[in-house]
Amino acid sequence: MAIIASNFKTNHTRKSTADFINNVNDFLNTNSISEDVYVFPTATSLDTFATVSNLTLGAQNAYATANGSFTGEIGTEQLDEFGIKTILIGHSERRHVLNESQEEIAKKFSFYSELGYKVIYCIGEPLEVKEQGLEQTLEYIYEQFVGIDTNYENLILAYEPVWAIGTGVTATNEDIKSVHSAIKARIAKPLLYGGSVKVANVREICSLDGVDGALIGTASWKVEDFKQIIENTKDL
Numbered sequence: 001m002a003i004i005a006s007n008f009k010t011n012h013t014r015k016s017t018a019d020f021i022n023n024v025n026d027f028l029n030t031n032s033i034s035e036d037v038y039v040f041p042t043a044t045s046l047d048t049f050a051t052v053s054n055l056t057l058g059a060q061n062a063y064a065t066a067n068g069s070f071t072g073e074i075g076t077e078q079l080d081e082f083g084i085k086t087i088l089i090g091h092s093e094r095r096h097v098l099n100e101s102q103e104e105i106a107k108k109f110s111f112y113s114e115l116g117y118k119v120i121y122c123i124g125e126p127l128e129v130k131e132q133g134l135e136q137t138l139e140y141i142y143e144q145f146v147g148i149d150t151n152y153e154n155l156i157l158a159y160e161p162v163w164a165i166g167t168g169v170t171a172t173n174e175d176i177k178s179v180h181s182a183i184k185a186r187i188a189k190p191l192l193y194g195g196s197v198k199v200a201n202v203r204e205i206c207s208l209d210g211v212d213g214a215l216i217g218t219a220s221w222k223v224e225d226f227k228q229i230i231e232n233t234k235d236l
């Protein structure tokens with residue numbers, strides 16, 4: 001059974017997020033779909049929704065704190081208000097656009113894992129590393145596990161090559177298989193693929209050996225497309 005996750009990034013309003021969640025919830029409920037589905041809205045659109053048990057709302061990011069003086073950040077006090085117990089950590093845009101260091105990421109991981117949060121932990125290499133070959137790629141990826149307890153029970157991994165994110169260029173099946181099998185050989189955790197997953201290729205990608213689901217940005221933001229993605233990966 002595939003795990004399907006939608007990362008809204010900086011898209012959707014409170015209203016459109018609520019419409020999206022309720023629509024997906026009705027879809028899962030009516031069609032008795034039991035895939036694990038995650039939605040990561042913006043922090044301002046987090047809310048309490050009555051959903052089926054296999055639809056989970058998560059935070060795209062939060063600071064390693066309950067509360068305090070961290071301007072612009074949210075902590076567990078704000079997440080608790082909506083019962084949010086799932087978080088993305090190490091996303092490529094946090095690493096490469098917001099310049100979060102591995103040390104900060106590891107600190108965040110420790111904080112949220114100690115609280116029992118489900119963590120979707122992202123790893124992936126930029127283009128200049130990929131061009132150096134598989135060995136360098138894996139070396140780069142393994143550095144992203146420094147300080148991370150990969151035995152943590154509530155851990156899901158997501159391999160997202162930076163060059164494939166939001167570019168429309170999906171990694172080839174061979175690329176995905178070689179990186180996934182190497183990571184899987186080291187870490188026995190569910191492993192999602194992310195990077196230009198689309199309605200048309202999601203089933204093929206999620207059927208590959210070592211791929212347990214997909215973390216999707218762009219192609220998941222229209223609710224009809226996201227429902228089609230869920231439909232396309234049914235019964236895998």
Ligand SMILES: O=C[C@H](O)COP(=O)(O)O
Pocket residue numbers: 007091092160164165166167168194195196197215216217218219
């Ligand atoms: O979190 C999702 C990934 O960054 C993939 O984004 P994308 O589907 O727009 O390439």
